[in-house]
Amino acid sequence: AEPKNPVKIFFDGKEYTLNRFFMYKEDPTITRIAPLDTILEGGRILTVTGTELQSVKQPKMFAYVPMLSGIYYPTNTTLCQVMNNFVMKCPTPPLVDSLKNIIRSKRAEQTDHKVPPVKIVQIGFIMDGV
Numbered sequence: 241a242e243p244k245n246p247v248k249i250f251f252d253g254k255e256y257t258l259n260r261f262f263m264y265k266e267d268p269t270i271t272r273i274a275p276l277d278t279i280l281e282g283g284r285i286l287t288v289t290g291t292e293l294q295s296v297k298q299p300k301m302f303a304y305v306p307m308l309s310g311i312y313y314p315t316n317t318t319l320c321q322v323m324n325n326f327v328m329k330c331p332t333p334p335l336v337d338s339l340k341n342i343i344r345s346k347r348a349e350q351t352d353h354k355v356p357p358v359k360i361v362q363i364g365f366i367m368d369g370v
Contacts, residue, residue, distance in 0.1 A: 268292040268299075268367055278303075278361075282318070282334030287327060288365075294325045296367045301330040304362040312362060320365075335361065 244261035270290040278284045286301075293299070299320040304312035320330035 265295045266292050268296055278332040280335050282332045284332045286330050286332060288330055289327055293322050293328050299328060300366040302364050303333050305335055317366060
């Protein structure tokens with residue numbers, strides 16, 4: 241069992257103790273994501289391992305797709321399912337809409353060079369504002 245401590249407030253030189261308890265938890269960390277590949281349509285389930293994952297009420301995952309300008313375009317988020325304090329499962333977001341923006345970006349730049357296929361995207365997580 242984790243220790244719980246009463247919340248004490250110091251105000252105008254006086255100490256007040258609330259009738260509620262406070263429990264400090266470390267921020268969640270992510271140590272591994274597998275597999276490291278996805279499909280354009282999204283939906284592939286990734287296993288995310290880390291610590292303190294149960295402290296997050298509704299974790300979400302998204303990807304950043306690189307555009308020609310060097311700017312990364314974020315995808316929509318997907319909802320992850322926390323399995324226990326060390327593992328959560330996250331479906332990959334669809335990359336198709338993001339790739340449409342890359343094509344639009346290429347047309348706007350009107351360059352003659354060919355756009356290399358997107359092979360690497362960055363993954364991000366929204367952990368309840370943590």
